[in-house]
Amino acid sequence: MSLSHRPVTENDLQIICGFPQNASELFFLFPKADFPLAPSQLQEAIAQRSDSTVVELDNEVVAFANFYRSETDGVCSIGNVIVSPAARGRGVGSYLIKHMAHLAFSKHLAAEVTVSCFNQNVAGLLLYPKLGFQPYAIEERKNKEGNPVALIHMRLPRNAT
Template structure:
């Protein structure tokens, strides 16, 4: 018998949460895995402030039952299409391996299709990040585009998968 996943809640990202992300992302490879080429190493408060104040973006910090920040996720509305892009998913290093990623995603999906009434979500993930790909597929996301050799990291080309989930309310 496995232990139940602790409950999470989402709260809006606060400026003080920047220090958490800076602490959780320990190097340039992890930064690219988290955000693609959108940020530069070293990650700093100025980059995170610009990111979090984007008016099209909803940024959230995941809070555990004992009121500890344990994760981050964002939704960015598309400029030219219905729906939003789910991304910048991160679980605190000390909280990984406890099933929190699935809880975090479920909350974000509920927010997107419930409160925000979005018709679809999409996301990008590097193909070699197989635990993330398996989780997204478990939650119903399906690959609709493969972009080979999209990013070179430490001399190795990474392939990206673009995945999509339509709202069950459509």
């Protein structure tokens, strides 16, 4: 299994749009988007963010993330995190989040990296603490149906790596 990363390209958008398997998964990735995710919606998010990155597994795009906040008050916030259904449970998410944290600390000189995860996203809630992220706040949000959900904010200080 060979993992690598690179900046996202326009050719990747359609592939990434196929990763969310239902409206719930899309909500975890991109709460404002409508299912199914269209390349134009993804392109709009990428344009407002920085360091949009894909992970390749044996030369196939299998994951995506970016920063929705970088260099503000020494904090980089990772967002739009998604792993292809075919690559889940194979260490791809860990690789992606470790790379994004490294980018935050080395390129942006961040003091800390944050990530936020909805309470129904069990995979994310189990992954981030394994990588050193600690919860620090819970924010009430509404899902697409208007029901309350919890958005759990986690952080990884520079000295934790």
